[in-house]
Structures are given as C-alpha cells and as structure tokens.
Amino acid sequence: MKLAVVTDSTAFLSEDALKNPNLFVIPIPVILDGKLYNEGIDIEADxxxxxxxxxxxxxxxxxxxxxxxxxxYEEIGKKGxxxxxxxxxxxxxxxxxxxxNSIKDSVSGVxxxxxxxKITSMPMGNMVETILKMNAKGCTLEEMLDQLDQIRENTNAYMIVEDLNNLVRGGRLTNGAALVAGLLKIKPVLTFDxxxxxxxxxxxxxxKAFARAEDVIGQRMRExxxxxKLYVIHANSLAVAQEEKQKLQEKYPNATVEIGHFGPVIGTHLGEKAIGLAISLEY
Structure with a gap:
C-alpha cells in the first residue's frame, strides 16, 4: 500500500507535517468584501x-x-x-x-x-499527523482507520467566544441560543456535539467560563x-491563549499542552478573540 493523506486548510499542522511528501492540503475559500481568498495560500490568520x-x-x-x-486525487494517483x-x-x-463521497470511486486504481x-483545527491536525506517523511505521489501513475512530471518539473541544453573531449569521448556531445569551448577558461555553x-x-x-472549560477538560482526561494532548486555540488572542496554557499546565502537569490558532475559515464563524480548549488522544 502506498498511502497519501489529504486534508483541508482548517487543520492546524506542525511544520514537520506540512513538509511530509505524503500530505496534500486542499485550501478552503473565504470571501471578504467580495474578494475570494484561499486559506493558507492567499491569506494567513494574521x-x-x-x-x-x-x-x-x-x-x-x-x-x-x-x-x-x-x-x-487524480494527480495523487498518477504519483503512484x-x-x-x-x-x-x-x-x-x-x-x-x-x-x-460522490467522487470517491472516480479515480481508477485508487x-x-x-x-x-467531526472537529477542526488542532484536534483534526492531530488525526492527520497520527496517520502520517502510522504510515511511516508501516501500519495497516485497518489499524489506521481504527485509530482515527478512537481519536474521534475521545476528542472534545470547548469554546468561549466574544460574540455569537458570527455563528448565528453563518448558520452555525441557532438564533435561539444567541438570543438567550444576549438577554441574560451570559458568556456561553460552546462545544462540538x-x-x-x-x-x-x-x-x-x-x-467562570474559562474555569468551567478547564474543569471539563480535566473530567474528560479522567474518563x-x-x-x-491538550490544545489551546485562539483567534488572534495569543496572550489569553498563553495564560490558558499556563493554567492547564499547572492543573494537569502530566499532560502535553500546545497552543495553535484558528485560521480564517473557522475564525470567520467563531469571530476574533475566540478561545478553544480541546483534548485529544496522543498517539
């Protein structure tokens, strides 16, 4: 088996992973003031x-x-x-x-x-990097897919956003949740379900929202x-992310804690200053 790994530009990947010859990244477009930008090619987060x-x-x-x-996919097939x-x-x-899925059978011999x-950013990058590592070790396809399922089942993310309007306008959160948040002047903690x-x-x-997210991460660790690996992911809010990394490292000294950022696509939905805390299996 000669395996290639394809992902999209919302995955947060290490420099080593990005240099891997078996990795291919599809950019996702963002449209801002009528101009189209391909994430990771035409525009970076900063x-x-x-x-x-x-x-x-x-x-x-x-x-x-x-x-x-x-x-x-066809080009990858031509490379063997x-x-x-x-x-x-x-x-x-x-x-x-x-x-x-509609084109998965379109390339002969591949x-x-x-x-x-079911996630994005750093936890998704963890999935990608795990498969690259397993491929280098000569693992079977069945082993790789089983490991992906295990990571997915044991990945959770909790997000604190400054403003729910981006999620509502983009259709990624119900208006009802945003209305309740506005009326009660709350700071909602969001998750992937x-x-x-x-x-x-x-x-x-x-x-209190950050403290609650930190505690839930600890509960998930025990479960x-x-x-x-623990991740702190920020949308142009590095100082807050660094503070959160320090808190998590102090609370959970045996865990690996890494910082990354939300790129333009996810930043569009969550809005600037959003912070995500995530947990995922370490391979």
Missing part, C-alpha cells in the same frame, strides 16, 4: 484578522470545488499512490466531506476514503484514562 477589522461586509466561507478535489485517506472539517460545519473528523457547534453551558462571566 493578515485575515487585520482585514476583518476593516471589512465592509460580513465574511463568508465556501466549499472547495469538487472538481478541484477530483483533480488532486493507491490509497488516500482524506480527513476533513466536520460535516456539522461544512458539507465538503460528505460531498467527497481507494479514496473520505473521513469526517456530533460535529455540530452547540451551546454547552451558560456561564455568567468570562472568568479517557489514556495519554492525551
């Missing part, structure tokens, strides 16, 4: 948030064209790969991974496996009872 502050229109995101994905694991942004946020991460962004708990202040 540039994006500067543009966002001065934008005249609410930004939107779009799915990559299926034709472009098919062309990539016979198997592709294609790991993508949660189907609860985008229909892209579901649509890939077994294409679209995989719904079967791949969809949902209200987890309504908290009265940012400080998983396996080696895990």
């Amino acid at each position: 540039q994006y948030y500067d543009l966002l502050k001065n934008s005249q229109e609410f930004p939107t995101t779009s799915q990559p064209a299926l034709g472009e994905a098919l062309m990539l 790969y016979d198997t592709i694991i294609s790991i993508h942004l949660s189907s609860g946020i985008s229909g892209f991974v579901a649509n890939l 077994n294409i496996i679209p995989y719904d991460s 079967d791949g969809k962004i949902m209200l987890f708990e309504k908290i009265r202040s940012s400080k 998983i009872n396996q080696p895990v």
Whole structure:
C-alpha cells in the first residue's frame, strides 16, 4: 500500500507535517468584501484578522470545488499512490466531506476514503499527523482507520467566544441560543456535539467560563484514562491563549499542552478573540 493523506486548510499542522511528501492540503475559500481568498495560500490568520477589522461586509466561507478535489486525487494517483485517506472539517460545519463521497470511486486504481473528523483545527491536525506517523511505521489501513475512530471518539473541544453573531449569521448556531445569551448577558461555553457547534453551558462571566472549560477538560482526561494532548486555540488572542496554557499546565502537569490558532475559515464563524480548549488522544 502506498498511502497519501489529504486534508483541508482548517487543520492546524506542525511544520514537520506540512513538509511530509505524503500530505496534500486542499485550501478552503473565504470571501471578504467580495474578494475570494484561499486559506493558507492567499491569506494567513494574521493578515485575515487585520482585514476583518476593516471589512465592509460580513465574511463568508465556501466549499472547495469538487472538481478541484477530483483533480488532486487524480494527480495523487498518477504519483503512484493507491490509497488516500482524506480527513476533513466536520460535516456539522461544512458539507465538503460528505460531498467527497460522490467522487470517491472516480479515480481508477485508487481507494479514496473520505473521513469526517467531526472537529477542526488542532484536534483534526492531530488525526492527520497520527496517520502520517502510522504510515511511516508501516501500519495497516485497518489499524489506521481504527485509530482515527478512537481519536474521534475521545476528542472534545470547548469554546468561549466574544460574540455569537458570527455563528448565528453563518448558520452555525441557532438564533435561539444567541438570543438567550444576549438577554441574560451570559458568556456561553460552546462545544462540538456530533460535529455540530452547540451551546454547552451558560456561564455568567468570562472568568467562570474559562474555569468551567478547564474543569471539563480535566473530567474528560479522567474518563479517557489514556495519554492525551491538550490544545489551546485562539483567534488572534495569543496572550489569553498563553495564560490558558499556563493554567492547564499547572492543573494537569502530566499532560502535553500546545497552543495553535484558528485560521480564517473557522475564525470567520467563531469571530476574533475566540478561545478553544480541546483534548485529544496522543498517539
């Protein structure tokens, strides 16, 4: 088996992973003031948030064209790969991974496996990097897919956002949740539930919201009872992320804690200054 791993630009990946010759990344477009930017190619997170502050229109995101994905799969096949694991942004946020199933049998001689991460950013990057490591070790396809399922089942994320309007306008959270948040002046903690962004708990202040998310991460660690990685993910709020990393490291000294950022696509939905705390299996 010669395996290629395909993912999309919402995955937060290490520099080593990005240099892996078996990895291929599909950019997801962001549209800002009528101009289309391909995440990770035309625009990076730092540039994006500067543009966002001065934008005249609410930004939107779009799915990559299926034709472009098919062309990539065909190119991968021509390079001698016979198997592709294609790991993508949660189907609860985008229909892209579901649509890939319609072309998975289109490349002769290549077994294409679209995989719904049901998450994004650093936890999704963890899935991608795990498969790259397992491939280097010569693991079987069955072992890799089983490990992906285990990671997915033991991944949780909790997000504290400054403003729910982005999620509501983008259709990623119900208006009802936003209305309640506005009326009660709460700081909601959001989570991924079967791949969809949902209200987890309504908290009265940012400080209490962060404390609650930290505690829930600890509960999940005890439930998983396996080696895990903890992630602090920020939308142009590095100082807060560094503070949260320190808190998590002090509370859970045996865990690996890493910082990353939400790119333009997820930043569009969560809004600037959003912070995510996540837990995932460590391979």
